[in-house]
Every structure is written in structure tokens, then in C-alpha cells.
Amino acid sequence: RRPPAAWGSHTGLTSFAQLTPPGEAQRFVYLHQITSRFQEFLASSRQAAEERHSEAEAQLEEALAQADDSSAESAVSNAMDDTRSAFDQTMDTYDHIGNITESLGSLLQDIGGSHATTCADVTCSQYATCTATVHGPQCVCNDGYVGRGQDCYPPPGFLPHRLLEGMPDSQIADVDVSVFGTDHVAIVYRDLHDNGAGRIVVGRVHLAGMASMSPPEELTAPGEQAYSPVVAGNDVKSLVVVWRDRDRRGACWMRGGRLGSAGIRGADLAMT
Known part of the structure; x- marks a missing residue:
């Protein structure tokens, strides 16, 4: 069967998205929303892993400072090396997954966003606001947050951390x-x-x-x-x-x- 004349000779992904029926565009938007939620989950999981590592490292440093013989110092030092190596591997995994989902989210936003004409057609993440641009409505991170509009999150350095761990009654x-x-x-x-x-x-x-x-x-x-x-x-x-x-x-x-x-x-x- 010959394609409709409106298709012309365009074969690029952007041209295909522009001529996709509205139902297909809604599917792209839905997939983009799922990807954005996964990116938010990934960011919170990474933050939790960093907090757990910091707590474990502090405990090991305290144990090393209290070690009273060379064998104990060696055992704690080896444990610290293993912990840091595992943490580095975990962060590398988060980076790879984050890069993939970020690229996928950008692609889905480009495809689905080409059909949006107003901010009413766009769903932004929790810490983002839709803004009208020359390219159409776009999600922009709110002041103080970082990300790409669909994966905005507070910078880890701005989040509160308890100073005195394990001392809930301290004043x-x-x-x-x-x-x-x-x-x-x-x-x-x-x-x-x-x-x-x-x-x-x-x-x-x-x-x-x-x-x-x-x-x-x-x-x-x-x-x-x-x-x-x-x-x-x-x-x-x-x-x-x-x-x-x-x-x-x-x-x-x-x-x-x-x-x-x-x-x-x-x-x-x-x-x-």
C-alpha cells in the first residue's frame, strides 16, 4: 500500500512524530511521565545510598580511631576500602542509568511535546513549572532546584542532615x-x-x-x-x-x- 500523500518524503523521527495521530502523541506523553517518575525515584535512591555510605564511613572511621592493635586497624582499613569501592561502583551504576533515562526522557519530550500548544497540555514534575518558549511549552525547574524540567530535585547539599547522629534527645x-x-x-x-x-x-x-x-x-x-x-x-x-x-x-x-x-x-x- 502507498502511504498517504501528506507523508511526503519525510523519514526522520521528528517528522513522523509531527504527523502521528493525537492518540499516539498522548502515548508519548504518558511514557514521558513514567520516565520522569523513574528519574525522581532514581535521584531519591541515589541520595539515600549516599547518606547510608556517609554513615557507614563515619562508623568505620570511629572504629579505626579506637582500634588498639595493628590487626584491628588492618581489618577496619580493609573494610573501609571495600566499602568505598562498592560505593564507587554503585555511583557508576546510578550515573549510567541516569544518563540513559535522561536521554530517553529528552527524546520522549521532544516527540510528545511537539503536539503541545499550551501549558495545559504539559505535565511537569513536582519541582518544575511550565513556561511558554519559542519552542512551545517547556517544563523549567523552579528556583533552587536542578534537573531538566522533568527530573527536577533539590541539590543534595541543600537537604538537611542531622548533625548529631544517634542522639535524638540532644539540645x-x-x-x-x-x-x-x-x-x-x-x-x-x-x-x-x-x-x-x-x-x-x-x-x-x-x-x-x-x-x-x-x-x-x-x-x-x-x-x-x-x-x-x-x-x-x-x-x-x-x-x-x-x-x-x-x-x-x-x-x-x-x-x-x-x-x-x-x-x-x-x-x-x-x-x-
Whole structure:
């Protein structure tokens, strides 16, 4: 059978989509919506994997810092290497799947979107808004979100993370933060749950926006308090903390230290 005359000599995918009956276009839109939902699921799954890895890495670093013999240090170091290798492989898998679904989503959007004339014909993702452009209605990520319109999500670095893991009853005050080195951060605070004792938490920020944080370390002597603590660090990972031991008319105290000076592998967040 000869094709209808309206088909002409066009054989490209775009020309085929433009001449596809409306029912077919709706199928493309439906497939695009499914792909977008899968991309959102992929992004949330990746974020959860990054959070689990950060927690596991922090636990292993703590275990390594507490290891009391060479065999224990070797076992924990091997576990850390295996964990990081598995995490890298997992991230590579997420990247490959993400690239495939992103390409598929873009193709489906180009095909299905060619039939949309107004934003009423377009369904955007949760964090996107339809905008009229010279190419027709397009989904654009809202301010503060990243993606391609159909797979918008909050940047991992902007999502809240619990500072004191495993301490749901903790209450803190007088928080001060210092960023130092290339990717390190130090946080000092007054622990209201422990009679106002001064504590410090140090960590390393990763490219994904997550941070590996050390367990809280007490700055003050037992029974002492730390009001308005302030922390500062430099490029060689040295830190100094100052605080008052009373809310008013208190004496000023200072404590200094350096990260990773013990030379123990995996103990780069331990202060000396």
C-alpha cells in the first residue's frame, strides 16, 4: 500500500512524530511521565545510598580511631576500602542509568511535546513549572532546584542532615561553624543536654553535598560549661576554640589542636 500523500518524503523521527495521530502523541506523553517518575525515584535512591555510605564511613572511621592493635586497624582499613569501592561502583551504576533515562526522557519530550500548544497540555514534575518558549511549552525547574524540567530535585547539599547522629534527645546552643582546608568543617556548640558542656564536631564535605562527621568531642573539663564558643581553622587543618566558662563575667578559655596529626590511616578527623 502507498502511504498517504501528506507523508511526503519525510523519514526522520521528528517528522513522523509531527504527523502521528493525537492518540499516539498522548502515548508519548504518558511514557514521558513514567520516565520522569523513574528519574525522581532514581535521584531519591541515589541520595539515600549516599547518606547510608556517609554513615557507614563515619562508623568505620570511629572504629579505626579506637582500634588498639595493628590487626584491628588492618581489618577496619580493609573494610573501609571495600566499602568505598562498592560505593564507587554503585555511583557508576546510578550515573549510567541516569544518563540513559535522561536521554530517553529528552527524546520522549521532544516527540510528545511537539503536539503541545499550551501549558495545559504539559505535565511537569513536582519541582518544575511550565513556561511558554519559542519552542512551545517547556517544563523549567523552579528556583533552587536542578534537573531538566522533568527530573527536577533539590541539590543534595541543600537537604538537611542531622548533625548529631544517634542522639535524638540532644539540645544545643551557641553554635559556631568554621570552614577550613579544602573540604573540612568544624562546628562547636554548648551541649544543653550535658549541663552546658562545650563540644566540637569536625567533618569532611564530599562532592555530593554530604559530609562525614566525627563523633562529638568534649572541649571543657568535666562539669565545666562553654558559653559562646568560637572556632577557627587554617589550611594545614589546625584548629583553635575559645569560650567563656560563665554567661557573665566568665573567664576565657582556649584550646587548640590539629586533625590527622596522629598519622593513623582513616583517623583524619581525630584531633590531637
